[in-house]
Amino acid sequence: MTSDPSSLFVWIHLPGRTEPVVCGRFTHRRTGGGEAGEFVYGRSYLARAEAVPLDPVVLPLQERVFSTTHLGCWFSALLDSGPDDWGRRLIEQMHGPQDTIGYLLRARGQNVGALAFSPAPDTPASAAPAPLGVEALERLLEVHRTVEHGEAVASEYRDLLLQGTSAGGARPKTTVEHERRLWLAKFPSSRDRPEEPPVPLMEAALLTLADRCDIRVPTHRVLDVSGAPVLLVERFDREPLPGGGYSRWRYASARTLLWSRPEVQQYSYMGSYTNLARQMRVWERTPVQSIRELYRRIVFNCLVGNTDDHDRNTGFVAGPDGFFRLAPAFDLTARPRTPRMYLALAFGSQGAEVSLANLLSEPENFGYERDEAQEVILAQWRTIRSSFVDELVGLGCPPRLAARAFDSLPDVVPHGR
Numbered sequence: 001m002t003s004d005p006s007s008l009f010v011w012i013h014l015p016g017r018t019e020p021v022v023c024g025r026f027t028h029r030r031t032g033g034g035e036a037g038e039f040v041y042g043r044s045y046l047a048r049a050e051a052v053p054l055d056p057v058v059l060p061l062q063e064r065v066f067s068t069t070h071l072g073c074w075f076s077a078l079l080d081s082g083p084d085d086w087g088r089r090l091i092e093q094m095h096g097p098q099d100t101i102g103y104l105l106r107a108r109g110q111n112v113g114a115l116a117f118s119p120a121p122d123t124p125a126s127a128a129p130a131p132l133g134v135e136a137l138e139r140l141l142e143v144h145r146t147v148e149h150g151e152a153v154a155s156e157y158r159d160l161l162l163q164g165t166s167a168g169g170a171r172p173k174t175t176v177e178h179e180r181r182l183w184l185a186k187f188p189s190s191r192d193r194p195e196e197p198p199v200p201l202m203e204a205a206l207l208t209l210a211d212r213c214d215i216r217v218p219t220h221r222v223l224d225v226s227g228a229p230v231l232l233v234e235r236f237d238r239e240p241l242p243g244g245g246y247s248r249w250r251y252a253s254a255r256t257l258l259w260s261r262p263e264v265q266q267y268s269y270m271g272s273y274t275n276l277a278r279q280m281r282v283w284e285r286t287p288v289q290s291i292r293e294l295y296r297r298i299v300f301n302c303l304v305g306n307t308d309d310h311d312r313n314t315g316f317v318a319g320p321d322g323f324f325r326l327a328p329a330f331d332l333t334a335r336p337r338t339p340r341m342y343l344a345l346a347f348g349s350q351g352a353e354v355s356l357a358n359l360l361s362e363p364e365n366f367g368y369e370r371d372e373a374q375e376v377i378l379a380q381w382r383t384i385r386s387s388f389v390d391e392l393v394g395l396g397c398p399p400r401l402a403a404r405a406f407d408s409l410p411d412v413v414p415h416g417r
């Protein structure tokens with residue numbers, strides 16, 4: 001069958017299967033009046049007993065044409081499976097600039113979630129190359145530097161980059177297999193600031209602190225690769241199968257949940273945690289615990305200055321029961337304090353402002369009474385303040401940089417508490 005450049009076939013890995021099945025077709029249609037994105041589930045997919053929706057709200061399992069004009073005429077759940085800045089950059093190295101369909105089709109790595117894409121229903125979605133082991137990290141460190149400097153990568157190293165072509169986010173990364181598990185490997189970037197703790201160390205320290213603040217995080221560790229720290233974070237959307245290979249779980253970013261109620265998103269720039277909590281009640285089977293955890297993450301983000309908490313830095317993963325649930329936290333940063341700080345998403349009566357008053361303004365939207373919220377904030381404050389420097393230094397961060405980062409933490413709680 002000839003492929004149509006404005007169409008793409010969506011495949012899905014059903015739980016426990018290593019081979020994907022065709023699930024539907026997306027078409028980017030230009031009409032007299034404008035443009036629209038359309039998705040239809042295949043009849044054979046709808047007939048399967050184990051069929052699951054790509055997005056239970058916007059794309060329920062129904063035999064009809066779903067249409068969207070949001071997000072550049074795309075369904076957010078499909079974009080979540082595609083590459084972001086880093087993956088696109090690698091694809092451009094190999095194939096030149098693409099449109100969104102081109103990026104989705106040319107991403108060859110272990111893309112997030114359970115979806116895969118192909119240009120025609122009889123062309124199987126291209127399988128990801130065999131996962132790299134940690135021994136590849138040393139060479140990748142060099143090759144990533146070449147890419148970041150905008151230089152062409154020698155053809156013999158291109159295969160090494162294939163795994164990274166499906167990566168989300170902007171920082172250099174790839175997926176590796178280690179101890180029979182899949183990990184996201186996050187590298188230092190040439191854009192990192194030398195006066196701040198190395199980013200992989202800061203991210204690792206924050207994951208450990210978040211864990212102590214009752215926030216679920218993936219297993220993680222830092223490897224020394226030719227003197228550079230590389231953070232390994234276990235993939236929460238993969239699970240090893242007893243016979244080899246991995247089960248792949250569906251993934252949806254907070255953006256997808258927010259856009260599953262467009263009338264809400266429309267009136268609130270970039271969405272908000274408050275709207276996210278509302279949508280979690282629709283998406284999750286037992287949302288109460290997740291929504292309370294979301295509040296603890298908001299508190300944590302304020303206390304460490306994680307203002308990079310945009311709507312693709314919170315995610316949801318569907319487990320064996322088929323329901324989406326708040327995924328473990330990832331991509332934590334600590335931005336140095338500025339006179340007025342704002343998270344990326346609003347959460348209280350003062351919008352996204354990082355302040356104690358704002359944290360305590362509407363905790364009930366996240367299932368917390370004010371008194372209990374106050375306890376959470378104080379407990380996290382003490383945990384973070386008492387071990388921030390030790391965690392960083394223990395990972396190998398120069399004490400001077402760790403101390404400076406500590407001094408730059410936002411002053412959310414008045415001193416002496």
Ligand SMILES: Nc1ncnc2c1ncn2[C@@H]1O[C@H](COP(=O)(O)OP(=O)(O)OP(=O)(O)O)[C@@H](O)[C@H]1O
Nearest residue numbers: 112168169170171218233234235236237312330331
């Ligand atoms: N442990 C994980 N398991 C599975 N997928 C993950 C995991 N951590 C992150 N991801 C996915 O990979 C994407 C990129 O990861 P991450 O956000 O850590 O990268 P980044 O380059 O630091 O991002 P940013 O551009 O936001 O700074 C995330 O948006 C998420 O979809």
Ligand SMILES: [Mg+2]
Nearest residue numbers: 169312313331
């Ligand atoms: Mg990110």
